[in-house]
Amino acid sequence: MQDGERRRSVTMRDVARQAGVGLATVSRVINGKPGVAPELVRRVTETARALGYRHDVTASSLRRADRRTATIALVLEDVANPFSSALHRAVEDAAREEGILVLAGSSDELPERERELIDAFTLRRVDGLIVLPTGSTDEQLAAVRGHGTPIVCVDRLVEIDRVDTVTVDNRDGTWSAVRRLRALGHRRIAFLGDLDSIWTARQRFAGFADAHAEAGRPVEERLVRRGLRSEEAAHAATTRLLTGGEPPTAVFAAQNLLTMGARRALQGLGVQEEVALIGFDDFPVADLLTPGVSVVAQDPATVGRTAARLLLSRVRGGDDHRPARHVVVPTRYVARGSGEIPPRT
Amino acid sequence: MQDGERRRSVTMRDVARQAGVGLATVSRVINGKPGVAPELVRRVTETARALGYRHDVTASSLRRADRRTATIALVLEDVANPFSSALHRAVEDAAREEGILVLAGSSDELPERERELIDAFTLRRVDGLIVLPTGSTDEQLAAVRGHGTPIVCVDRLVEIDRVDTVTVDNRDGTWSAVRRLRALGHRRIAFLGDLDSIWTARQRFAGFADAHAEAGRPVEERLVRRGLRSEEAAHAATTRLLTGGEPPTAVFAAQNLLTMGARRALQGLGVQEEVALIGFDDFPVADLLTPGVSVVAQDPATVGRTAARLLLSRVRGGDDHRPARHVVVPTRYVARGSGEIPPRT
DNA sequence: CTGAAAGCGCTTACAG
DNA sequence: CTGAAAGCGCTTACAG
Structure with missing residues (x-):
């Protein structure tokens, strides 16, 4: 009983033998199928419990008509x-x-x-x-x-x-967030994005471009950093953008790790109260930072x-x-x- | 081909028949067992690919000696x-x-x-x-x-x-953190803990008590709040403690959600720079809050x-x-x- | 309502 | 080196 090693587990066959019924009846009882005499149901259930029978779901799905494994x-x-x-x-x-x-x-x-x-x-x-x-x-x-x-x-x-x-709605979500930045007067808005092979990254950039197009302004390519794969990459990119000439007055980070990296960069430069930041996708305690981080939240x-x-x-x-x-x-x-x-x- | 519905999938038997070999040989080849003539290996592999054979791991584990399902x-x-x-x-x-x-x-x-x-x-x-x-x-x-x-x-x-x-090392980790608070001069330290049925909650409270015992001071029960199950509960408890008489000068939160709740309470009262806070278990961007949240980090x-x-x-x-x-x-x-x-x- | 038999897709002795 | 047979633990017609 203690050494579970090579012990054959108890099967329906064992239960059937012990209960003095056929294998099919045991199967019916175990699967709760109707049409079994109450007395047999009781006997099988009892015996199964006494013997410590454990149904084998994988074996059952093998033979089952629908072949479902659940x-x-x-x-x-x-x-x-x-x-x-x-x-x-x-x-x-x-x-x-x-x-x-x-x-x-x-x-x-x-x-x-x-x-x-x-x-x-x-x-x-x-x-x-x-x-x-x-x-x-x-x-x-x-x-x-x-x-x-x-x-x-x-x-x-x-x-x-x-x-x-x-x-x-990646594209719309981004578009409307960037639109807000523009409404506040921002004209130099940086974009931090993930790998271009990722559909959401492309959609979010498209939304960013939409907001510019709507205002009849071209996207400033020098403020766009795509292909960022980590918080560190976003940190570095943001720092470089802000310490260069004509720095952005706002940053849109198209993914949560990038948002954290960007924010870390802003705090590193002490400008988190001066440069606007919006992230795509929420993250824990974003509201507890000072200032709180505004985001386009997904569900x-x-x-x-x-x-x-x-x-x-x-x-x-x-x-x-x-x-x-x-x-x-x-x-x-x-x-x-x-x-x-x-x-x- | 398009309607995947009720199509029988191709089995080893099919491959065997098609390749003109025995079932056992197909099994050997598919499982990469040694001792099969190279020519047969080729023929079986080829046929399997041609027929789109997909091995059934659950069926194989059923018959396999070790019965492993991987x-x-x-x-x-x-x-x-x-x-x-x-x-x-x-x-x-x-x-x-x-x-x-x-x-x-x-x-x-x-x-x-x-x-x-x-x-x-x-x-x-x-x-x-x-x-x-x-x-x-x-x-x-x-x-x-x-x-x-x-x-x-x-x-x-x-x-x-x-x-x-x-x-x-819940107990030691907590003990040494609370010890630091004492070394800074804190005497009224609150404890926020999870359900007492949880082993880690008990251990952490024991560490908290250890630090008091070591200094020959009893734990002040009125500053202890156990059985807290959510961020909201921690928020409420902390607020009550701080707005009551003889409020704690430091808070030890024994779980990450509780830490977030406590911190939210401190910020709500505007005392995050005056009341010390240490949490057990780290959480994202804890370092970006002002002040950063000190924690006993697990791995x-x-x-x-x-x-x-x-x-x-x-x-x-x-x-x-x-x-x-x-x-x-x-x-x-x-x-x-x-x-x-x-x-x- | 019940059970003996066949069989799910595979692996494993076994005999050649 | 190879294949026919048995069987893993179960479900499902099938016949009674």
């Missing part, structure tokens, strides 16, 4: 990043309601890593996949989808047959919940034939002070 | 909380090295929820479990462990046969990595007989200003 998988950029983990949690909650478990993995924005994860998950026959795609795996996603596995992509738009997406919980619902309805079957649906979740501007600073005159 | 599960308090998600990421990285996937779930500190998760995971025959235990599931953990599944508990100490633990990545290594070595077998090992990861005091404020005279 697991879905989540491919994120990094399970530890706040946006991803909030999304993860929302997916977990939606899955739990249907008794579905979730596997998760981090691609680190590497297509190769994303491919391996999708591969490993499908080899385990997960019932569905929610992926935050790097953008270089469309054919693989299409193939997996073609083989029958439902997929929902989050955060980034992809156009694949029967692959739903849940994204956020990762809604993104995750929506994605899970779309996925689970396809997994349940019935509506898996419907064409891809593309849901856009709105963002919300949160004014906390840093985005309300007028240009230094 | 998955482990993680039971956290909340996958979205920064400590948990950093730990999760470290576990994922260690597991990836061995081709192992990870399932994760959130207990929300509810024993019932934790039980359900452990149950669901073991029904899926995961190879091992890493759990951040609520503290009320010891018998279940012992039973699961007794049935053969390796388990490592993190963050909280439990004493179960052959269940390793990885914890942090979730090391906790996760260590736990994963302990678990995986037991999963690989060989050393699963060894008694439980209890690893303690050190904490580190990070001075940022708020903990260095002397008492108001």
Whole structure:
């Protein structure tokens, strides 16, 4: 009993023998199927408990008609990043309601890593996949989808047959935030952005450009820093911009790590009260900084919940034939002070 | 090809038939086992690719001698909380090295929820479990462990046969931080703590008491607030303490959400520069607040990595007989200003 | 309502 | 080196 090592676990067969019934009856009782004599139900239940029977879900899904494993998988950029983990949690909650478990993995924005994860998950026959795609795996996603596995992509738009997406209004959110800066009188606005291969980075830059176009002003390329991958990179870029000639009077940081890096740079130069800053995506205690950091806030919980619902309805079957649906979740501007600073005159 | 619905997937049998070899040979080739004629290896590999064969890992583990599923599960308090998600990421990285996937779930500190998760995971025959235990599931953990599944508990100490633990030096970390406050001259130090059912909450309070005992002073119960479950609760408690008679000159918050709540309260009263604050567990941009928030920092990545290594070595077998090992990861005091404020005279 | 048989997709002795 | 057979733990027609 103590040495769990090589002990054969107790199977339905054991329970059947012990209870003096057929294997099929045990299966029916364990699965709560109707049409078994109450007396047998009692005997089987009792025996199973006495013997310490543990149902084997993987074996059962193998033989089961629908072949469902009651697991879905989540491919994120990094399970530890706040946006991803909030999304993860929302997916977990939606899955739990249907008794579905979730596997998760981090691609680190590497297509190769994303491919391996999708591969490993499908080899385990997960019932569905929610992926935050790097953008270089469309054919693989299409193939997996073609083989029958439902997929929902989050955060980034992809156009694949029967692959739903849940994204956020990156472009509009950015446009309206930058517009505010312009309304305050800012004319030299810097843009800090992530890798151009990332759909959201392109969308946010487009929104930035929109706000300039609307005012009939060209984007000043010298104030644009794209391809920034870390807080440190944003810190360095911001410091350089502010210590150069004709420095920006406002900074728009298109991602939360970049926002933190930019803010760190502003505080390093002691100008956090003079140079405006707006970030895309919220982060913890942004409101406790002085001044508070204004942001275009996303709603990762809604993104995750929506994605899970779309996925689970396809997994349940019935509506898996419907064409891809593309849901856009709105963002919300949160004014906390840093985005309300007028240009230094 | 487009309608993935009810299409039978291609099996090893199909590949065998098509390649004109036996089923066993296909299995050998797919699993990269030695001792198959090169010509057959080629033919099978080719045919498998041509037919779009996808190995079924769950079916294979069912028949396999070791019955391993190459998955482990993680039971956290909340996958979205920064400590948990950093730990999760470290576990994922260690597991990836061995081709192992990870399932994760959130207990929300509810024993019932934790039980359900452990149950669901073991029904899926995961190879091992890493759990951040609520503290009320010891018998279940012992039973699961007794049935053969390796388990490592993190963050909280439990004493179960052959269940390793990885914890942090909560008591010492707290003791030495509170000691610093005393050295600065603080005599009225408030303590904000989480639920008493949580092992770490008790340990941290013990460290708090140690620092008082060492100075021959009793803990002032009126300054102690335990059982706080949220940022809001900490906010309210702190506000009440500071606006009452003989207010504390320093606050020790024994958990990161509580630290944020306390800090929000201090800023609400405008006394963040006058009342000292030290928190247990770091949080993002704590250094960007004014003053920066001093903390006793934990190292979730090391906790996760260590736990994963302990678990995986037991999963690989060989050393699963060894008694439980209890690893303690050190904490580190990070001075940022708020903990260095002397008492108001 | 019940059970013996077949079989899910694979791996593993076993015999050649 | 190779393949036919048995079987992992279960579910599902099928016949009674």
